[in-house]
Amino acid sequence: xxxxxxxxxxxxxxxxxxxxxxxxxxxxxxxxxxxxxxxxxxxxxxxxxxxxxxxxxxxxxxxxxxxxxxxxxxxxxxxxxxxxxxxxxxxxxxxxxxxxxxxxxxxxxxxxxxxxxxxxxxxxxxxxxxxxxxxxxxxxxxxxxxxxxxxxxxxxxxxxxxxxxxxxxxxxxxxxxxxxxxxxxxxxxxxxxxxxxxxxxxxxxxxxxxxxxxxxxxxxxxxxxxxxxxxxxxxxxxxxxxxxxxxxxxxxxxxxxxxxxxxxxxxxxxxxxxxxxxxxxxxxxxxxxxxxxxxxxxxxxxxxxxxxx
Numbered sequence: 353x354x355x356x357x358x359x360x361x362x363x364x365x366x367x368x369x370x371x372x373x374x375x376x377x378x379x380x381x382x383x384x385x386x387x388x389x390x391x392x393x394x395x396x397x398x399x400x401x402x403x404x405x406x407x408x409x410x411x412x413x414x415x416x417x418x419x420x421x422x423x424x425x426x427x428x429x430x431x432x433x434x435x436x437x438x439x440x441x442x443x444x445x446x447x448x449x450x451x452x453x454x455x456x457x458x459x460x461x462x463x464x465x466x467x468x469x470x471x472x473x474x475x476x477x478x479x480x481x482x483x484x485x486x487x488x489x490x491x492x493x494x495x496x497x498x499x500x501x502x503x504x505x506x507x508x509x510x511x512x513x514x515x516x517x518x519x520x521x522x523x524x525x526x527x528x529x530x531x532x533x534x535x536x537x538x539x540x541x542x543x544x545x546x547x548x549x550x551x552x553x554x555x556x557x558x559x560x561x562x563x564x565x566x567x568x569x570x571x572x573x574x575x576x577x578x579x580x581x582x583x584x585x586x587x588x589x590x591x592x593x594x595x596x597x598x599x600x601x602x603x604x605x606x607x608x609x610x611x612x613x614x615x616x617x618x619x620x621x622x623x624x625x626x627x628x629x630x631x632x633x634x635x636x637x638x639x640x641x642x643x644x645x646x647x648x649x650x651x652x653x654x655x656x657x658x659x660x661x
Contacts, residue, residue: 391508
């Protein structure tokens, strides 16, 4: 392979990775693990959780591809460097690939759990609706929050006996995830206008929402919906939630500076995985805590190479 060919191949691969926003995909996996444990009340079977994780990642990346496909008219003006509008990825190839990923995600989740199929179809519908309406100040954030919250719900149904999860316990983890996603959507509204920092009132609201969402799962412990943490998981929870707080503060600082909004948004997205790590510690699922911690670090490492916003 010549140097020119190698460079071209590397550039093409990078374009596809940016189209998929692959750096954020591990956050879908951590959401699956939290939902599975919260809803089922036990550490799920590896095969089931692997299928749910694979299906969720396929749906997430497929949604990202479709987002760029539908955003072409806007990207030509605001983000001409995006893979499709810059000509690095052909739009018909992106459409075929995106729909294939969505189809693969549905099939993987169907194999994991037939009772979860209606929820899976709701998730796919929400993904497509978001891609069509995400410019709406109301519909966009609401649909994205719905997409995020449905991931742990589907995993909980798949892993719970007879497809009947503990809805009350699950709510303490799925609803804060929706709130966290709303906070990110509010913070990200200005990121294209990189010449100016975020407005103070908007960031104050988003930061308050993010802080509440990070600590809200403790309500499950306070209301005795989950058993107390073991002595081994308490320090894991404290480290994970502290790290999530640091990521949120780092993101807030970046978004308060002109030109660094995308960096801040990515930091808040990585915080989702850190909060999920804390949630798994709160649920006393120590084996999965370490996997979620690795997913958090993987998200941060990938974000250094592939922009996730």
